[in-house]
Amino acid sequence: MKGVFIIADGLGGRPSDLAGKTCLEAARTPNLDELARRGAIGLIDPIRPGVRPGSDTAHLSLLGYDPYEVYTGRGVYECLGIGIDVEPGDVCFRANFATVEETPDGLKLLDRRAGRIESGQEALAQALTQIELSDGVKFAFKASTQHRGALRLRGEGLTRHVSENDPHKTGVVIPDAQPLSDDPGARRTAAAVNEFTRKSYEVLKDHPVNRERIAAGKPPANIVLLRGAADLPHLEPIAKVYKVRGAVIAGAALYRGVALACGMTRIDAPGATGGVDTDLVSKAKTAIEALNELDYVFIHVKGTDNKGHDQDAAGKMRFIERIDAELIGTLMEKLDWSETHLAFTGDHTTPIDYGDHTAEPVPILYVGPNVRTDATTEFGERAAGRGGLGRWSGRALPILFNYNNWAPKFGS
Amino acid sequence: MKGVFIIADGLGGRPSDLAGKTCLEAARTPNLDELARRGAIGLIDPIRPGVRPGSDTAHLSLLGYDPYEVYTGRGVYECLGIGIDVEPGDVCFRANFATVEETPDGLKLLDRRAGRIESGQEALAQALTQIELSDGVKFAFKASTQHRGALRLRGEGLTRHVSENDPHKTGVVIPDAQPLSDDPGARRTAAAVNEFTRKSYEVLKDHPVNRERIAAGKPPANIVLLRGAADLPHLEPIAKVYKVRGAVIAGAALYRGVALACGMTRIDAPGATGGVDTDLVSKAKTAIEALNELDYVFIHVKGTDNKGHDQDAAGKMRFIERIDAELIGTLMEKLDWSETHLAFTGDHTTPIDYGDHTAEPVPILYVGPNVRTDATTEFGERAAGRGGLGRWSGRALPILFNYNNWAPKFGS
Numbered sequence: 001m002k003g004v005f006i007i008a009d010g011l012g013g014r015p016s017d018l019a020g021k022t023c024l025e026a027a028r029t030p031n032l033d034e035l036a037r038r039g040a041i042g043l044i045d046p047i048r049p050g051v052r053p054g055s056d057t058a059h060l061s062l063l064g065y066d067p068y069e070v071y072t073g074r075g076v077y078e079c080l081g082i083g084i085d086v087e088p089g090d091v092c093f094r095a096n097f098a099t100v101e102e103t104p105d106g107l108k109l110l111d112r113r114a115g116r117i118e119s120g121q122e123a124l125a126q127a128l129t130q131i132e133l134s135d136g137v138k139f140a141f142k143a144s145t146q147h148r149g150a151l152r153l154r155g156e157g158l159t160r161h162v163s164e165n166d167p168h169k170t171g172v173v174i175p176d177a178q179p180l181s182d183d184p185g186a187r188r189t190a191a192a193v194n195e196f197t198r199k200s201y202e203v204l205k206d207h208p209v210n211r212e213r214i215a216a217g218k219p220p221a222n223i224v225l226l227r228g229a230a231d232l233p234h235l236e237p238i239a240k241v242y243k244v245r246g247a248v249i250a251g252a253a254l255y256r257g258v259a260l261a262c263g264m265t266r267i268d269a270p271g272a273t274g275g276v277d278t279d280l281v282s283k284a285k286t287a288i289e290a291l292n293e294l295d296y297v298f299i300h301v302k303g304t305d306n307k308g309h310d311q312d313a314a315g316k317m318r319f320i321e322r323i324d325a326e327l328i329g330t331l332m333e334k335l336d337w338s339e340t341h342l343a344f345t346g347d348h349t350t351p352i353d354y355g356d357h358t359a360e361p362v363p364i365l366y367v368g369p370n371v372r373t374d375a376t377t378e379f380g381e382r383a384a385g386r387g388g389l390g391r392w393s394g395r396a397l398p399i400l401f402n403y404n405n406w407a408p409k410f411g412s
Numbered sequence: 413m414k415g416v417f418i419i420a421d422g423l424g425g426r427p428s429d430l431a432g433k434t435c436l437e438a439a440r441t442p443n444l445d446e447l448a449r450r451g452a453i454g455l456i457d458p459i460r461p462g463v464r465p466g467s468d469t470a471h472l473s474l475l476g477y478d479p480y481e482v483y484t485g486r487g488v489y490e491c492l493g494i495g496i497d498v499e500p501g502d503v504c505f506r507a508n509f510a511t512v513e514e515t516p517d518g519l520k521l522l523d524r525r526a527g528r529i530e531s532g533q534e535a536l537a538q539a540l541t542q543i544e545l546s547d548g549v550k551f552a553f554k555a556s557t558q559h560r561g562a563l564r565l566r567g568e569g570l571t572r573h574v575s576e577n578d579p580h581k582t583g584v585v586i587p588d589a590q591p592l593s594d595d596p597g598a599r600r601t602a603a604a605v606n607e608f609t610r611k612s613y614e615v616l617k618d619h620p621v622n623r624e625r626i627a628a629g630k631p632p633a634n635i636v637l638l639r640g641a642a643d644l645p646h647l648e649p650i651a652k653v654y655k656v657r658g659a660v661i662a663g664a665a666l667y668r669g670v671a672l673a674c675g676m677t678r679i680d681a682p683g684a685t686g687g688v689d690t691d692l693v694s695k696a697k698t699a700i701e702a703l704n705e706l707d708y709v710f711i712h713v714k715g716t717d718n719k720g721h722d723q724d725a726a727g728k729m730r731f732i733e734r735i736d737a738e739l740i741g742t743l744m745e746k747l748d749w750s751e752t753h754l755a756f757t758g759d760h761t762t763p764i765d766y767g768d769h770t771a772e773p774v775p776i777l778y779v780g781p782n783v784r785t786d787a788t789t790e791f792g793e794r795a796a797g798r799g800g801l802g803r804w805s806g807r808a809l810p811i812l813f814n815y816n817n818w819a820p821k822f823g824s
Contacts, residue, residue, distance in 0.1 A: 014782050022784070043802050047822060050476070050810035054823020067823060074824045228824060351782070357821060359814035360784070361802075381784050382800055385452070391802025 001404035003246070003296030004287060004331065004342040005397050007062065007255075008323055009055065010305025011346025012362040012381060016353045017313050023304075023352070024363070025380040026313075027320040031328040032344065032365065032379035039342075039367025040374040042389025043381075044396060045359075046348050052359040055305070058347035059258045061394035063298075065235055073160055073230025074254070078150040081250075081257030082142045086232050091158045091189055094228040095141065095149040096166065097124065097221035100201065106173035107201060107223065112166065113147040114221035120209035124221055125149065127207055131199045137192045141224070144253050145274065151226055153192050157185035164227035165197055177226070193226050200224040237263030238397075242406045247290050250300035251278050259298055267297075276303035276319050284330035291335075295406075298397070301327065308350025316352065341368030341403040344379075345396055361391055370403045413816035415658070415708030416699060416743065416754040417809050419474065419667075420735055421467065422717025423758025424774040424793060425728070428765045435716075435728040435764070436775070437792040441736040443744055444756065444777065444791035451754075451779025452786040454801025455793075456808060457771075458760050464771040467717070470759035471670045473806035475710075477647055485572055485642025486666070490562040493662075493669030494554045498644050503570045503601055506640040507553065507561040508578065509536065509633035512613065518585035519613060519635065524578065525559040526633035532621035536633055537561065539619055543611045549604045553636070556665050557686065563638055565604050569597035576639035577609055589638070605638050612636040649675030650809075654818045659702050662712035663690050671710055679709075688715035688731050696742035703747075707818075710809070713739065720762025728764065753780030753815040756791075757808055773803060782815045 013022030045051070046058040047067060056074050057067035075092035086092060099111035121143035128141050137155035144150065161180040167173075177193040179186030201223045204210060210220035239245055240263070247267045248259030251274030256266050269286035271279025278301065287297040301323060307316035331342070345364035348357045363384030374388025385391075401407055425434030457463070458470040459479060468486050469479035487504035498504060511523035533555035540553050549567035556562065573592040579585075589605040591598035613635045616622060622632035651657055652675070659679045660671030663686030668678050681698035683691025690713065699709040713735060719728035743754070757776035760769045775796030786800025797803075813819055 015784055016781060045804065048807070049804040050807040050814055050819065052814060052819035052821045054821050057823025071823060353782075354817050358817065359811070359819050382786060385784070385786055385800030385802060391454075391804055393804075 002291045002336070002340040003400050003404050004335065004340060005296065005298045005400055006327070006342070006344045007059070007300050008304045008320070008344070008346050009300065009302045010308040010348060010350030010357065012349030012360055013316070014349070014351035014353065014360070017351060018317065022381050023313055023316040024320055025382065027317045027324065029320065029324040029379060031324045031332055033377060035328070035332070035342070035344070035367045036365055036379040036383065037377045038373065039365055039371045040389050041363060041365045041376050041379060041384045041387035043361040043384045043387070043391040044345055044364040045361045045391070045393040048393050049361070050359050052357055053348040054357070055254060055347060056258060059255060062345070062347060062396040063258070063262050064395050064398040065262070070233040070235055072233045074228040075150065076230040076232050077254050077257030077261060078228070079152050079257065080260045081253030081255070082144045082150050084140045084142055084150060084152045086152060087154070088232050089154070089158070090232060091153045091160050092230050093151045093193070093226040095151045095224050095226055097121065097147045097149065098223050098225050099219035099221065100174060100223045103173065108173050109167055109170050111170065111219045112168070112225070115219040116146050117221045118146060121149070121221070123209050124204055124207060127203050128200060128224070131196060131203060133192055133195055135188055135192065139196060147221065149224070151196065151224070153189065155188070155192070158189045158192070159183055159185040160229040160231045161186045162190045162193055162229050164229070165193060166225040166227045174223070174225070189229070197224060197226060232261070235261050235263070239263050241408060242401050244295035244401070244406050246294050246296035246298060248298045248300065249283050249286055249290070251275070252300065252302045255300040255302070264298060274302045276306055276315065278303060280322055280326035281330050284327050284334070287331070288334045299327070304346070305350050308352060309355055311352050311355045313352040338369060341366065341370065341400055343396055343400040364389070364396060366400065366403065368403055414703045414748070414752045415812050415816050416747065416752060417708065417710045417812055418739070418754070418756045419471070419712050420716045420732070420756070420758050421712065421714045422720040422760060422762030422769065424761030424772055426761070426763035426765065426772070429725050429763060430729065434793050435725055436732055437794065439729045439732040439736065441732065441791060443736045443740040445789060447740070447744070447754070447756070447779045448777055448791040448795065449789045450785065451777055451783045452801050453775060453777045453788050453791060453796045453799035455773035455796045455799070455803040456757055456776040457773045457803070457805040460805050461773070462771050464769055465760040466769070467666060467759060468670060471667060474757070474759060474808040475670070475674050476807050476810040477674070482645040482647055484645045485640050487562065487640040488642040488644050489666050489669030489673060490640070491564050491669065492672045493665030493667070494556045494562055496552045496554055496562060496564050498564060499566070500644050501566070501570065502644060503565045503572050504642050505563045505605070505638040507563045507636050507638055509533065509559045509561070510635050510637050511631035511633065512586060512635045515585065520585050521579055521582050523582065523631045524580070524637070527631040528558050529633045530558060533561070533633070535621050536616055536619060539615050540612060540636070543608060543615060545604055545607055547600055547604065551608060559633065561636070563608065563636070565601065567600070567604070570601045570604070571595055571597040572641040572643045573598045574602045574605055574641050576641070577605060578637040578639045586635070586637070601641070609636060609638060644673070647673050647675070651675050653820060654813050656707035656813070656818050658706050658708035658710060660710045660712065661695050661698055661702070663687070664712065664714045667712040667714070676710060686714045688718055688727065690715060692734055692738035693742050696739050696746070699743070700746045711739070716758070717762050720764060721767055723764050723767045725764040750781060753778065753782065753812055755808055755812040776801070776808060778812065778815065780815055
């Protein structure tokens with residue numbers, strides 16, 4: 001048996017999205033509707049009813065973990081997702097290139113995203129390798145998309161109990177990261193964070209990339225701010241629990257990182273971007289090919305959430321239509337449906353009017369030979385409220401695995 | 413946005429209530445039916461499926477707390493609800509005036525409720541203030557409705573781990589409260605309980621109120637029995653978690669107490685009694701006025717549960733019809749529905765044939781601009797089983813808050 005697990009990020013919507021319909025309800029989705037007809041649908045609370053999910057916590061929960069037990073912060077998944085290896089005891093951060101200017105009071109933040117810098121980040125990251133930190137602390141830094149990156153600190157006794165030095169608003173002086181516990185390790189970690197950020201400014205302020213940016217009237221990427229401190233939680237690997245091997249196909253680093261932390265391998269689909277311009281046919285084809293070797297694939301698409309955050313209802317609806325036509329359409333054509341179970345859902349609701357995550361449950365669809373079909377003939381939020389699967393919280397992937405007879409028995 | 417959260421206590425019923433229908437199903441409720449049409453309904457297990465709720469535990473769960481984590485006993489909510497301030501470390505009790513007579517074996521219980529005494533309780537409570545307890549223990553006592561009251565003990569090392577001295581049956585000698593742990597504090601607390609009860613008899617037995625009662629052939633309220641020992645749990649205040657301010661409007665002390673412990677303020681509606689004679693229009697009007705200043709109100713009505721305990725099906729049905737016409741009707745007319753979400757539910761089922769709480773899920777209704785409507789057009793137990801919200805456990809208030817975009821994000 002094979003498994004295909006698909007999360008469309010921020011899939012859920014509200015009636016206010018498009019004149020009484022959610023984007024998903026308004027979208028033309030003949031393939032998802034056909035899968036709903038062949039399978040069964042229901043409502044899933046990504047974490048728990050009324051809990052407004054982050055992307056990381058929602059994914060942990062949908063993949064079968066209790067985020068209240070295992071969540072330590074986002075930085076660790078960002079590091080893993082962009083290819084920084086992480087060991088127990090390391091402390092990881094989300095990083096962003098930002099623009100500051102020197103003032104008598106300190107470094108004042110002018111742009112949190114350095115003008116959403118689009119090129120030269122690799123050269124800036126390369127320059128940062130010359131930084132040396134005190135106290136025996138080692139680091140690894142990588143740039144990812146635009147202004148984003150991630151930092152791993154490694155050293156004795158470091159902890160994630162430190163505050164961030166990203167003030168999240170412009171016009172203020174960059175604060176020092178502070179220890180959040182009395183542990184001497186928290187003081188050492190805060191000192192390393194502050195030292196890295198201070199030295200990043202020294203290294204970047206006159207870097208050729210930034211001299212060019214300034215000459216072109218663009219804000220220089222002259223500092224690295226750090227947030228989301230996290231260490232590696234113990235996540236019992238999927239391969240150990242279920243005895244199956246799978247891979248993640250995701251354009252955005254965070255989701256790759258969560259999947260890697262759960263023990264999946266990473267496969268990069270050509271043209272997958274983590275945005276609305278992603279190549280969805282390529283993702284489907286990459287998944288189908290991967291299933292020749294592996295038991296399951298987890299495909300993540302991000303554009304739905306991006307368009308929700310952008311408050312672009314038409315764009316979100318169109319991207320859902322592309323998911324239906326390109327991703328689902330290709331999979332429907334190429335999968336061997338006699339021996340495959342597929343699940344399709346979102347990790348939370350991102351309504352257009354609010355432009356951020358909300359806690360409503362999201363529709364979920366299971367299809368394959370072992371699914372007890374229901375009477376529903378369309379896929380959407382309100383259809384899912386009438387679906388035969390009812391409503392429950394989290395564990396979407398373990399439920400898919402159960403249809404494939406991969407679930408371990410609890411008790412005897 | 414504004415929020416209105418309504419609990420009709422003991423709302424749920426069974427088919428045996430009224431010839432195959434529950435009291436709610438049999439009642440004429442055009443306003444609740446109209447709200448079901450405009451919104452969405454479902455079934456909520458107040459605590460967990462199959463868990464038979466107390467009123468206090470059900471309310472904690474519906475308000476967003478896990479009673480298995482935070483519940484310490486009822487006494488603390490009774491104290492708070494009748495206006496006794498409670499600090500961490502205090503031990504609180506439900507109290508009742510009772511009737512005892514002296515026998516060679518001790519004080520024998522004749523009436524647990526002192527004939528449901530209706531007047532003179534304030535004078536009796538005043539007399540009790542002359543009691544002095546050993547060992548530096550201080551107390552506060554207040555009478556509430558009929559024979560009921562609450563006691564707070566304050567002193568070093570007191571604990572809630574003591575048994576009650578209310579034997580719950582007449583004809584037996586009042587037992588001494590016993591320590592329930594080896595902690596010396598438990599011994600001290602039990603000693604204080606026994607001293608207070610013994611001295612209450614000394615103070616009350618010849619009180620003028622009781623001489624009059626005896627002369628009138630009524631049982632004297634000549635002792636105070638204590639049960640429900642509880643200390644103050646840590647409940648993260650709603651204002652801190654959700655950054656919104658709200659108030660409780662409840663005639664019965666317990667519900668005010670739970671809401672106060674969660675950080676709501678208390679507003680008293682003129683004519684609200686905590687019984688079936690309560691003024692429901694006054695509660696609605698008080699809520700609407702309160703919403704000028706506050707973000708949300710929690711309205712509790714108790715009569716449904718009282719009539720369930722009385723095993724009075726017609727009375728419960730009529731009270732539900734009054735809720736519909738007077739409370740819901742007034743709210744429907746006066747609320748600004750473009751910016752308000754409302755939730756209506758019960759805290760448990762109180763079927764007529766059983767006359768006590770049972771564990772069936774109760775119907776719940778959400779209405780407001782962000783609610784994904786369903787196809788239901790009536791409000792009731794079986795209609796809710798077909799509702800678009802499905803079934804889940806607890807957290808009714810956080811779900812209401814999510815519709816108002818007040819929920820904090822867990823993760824990032």
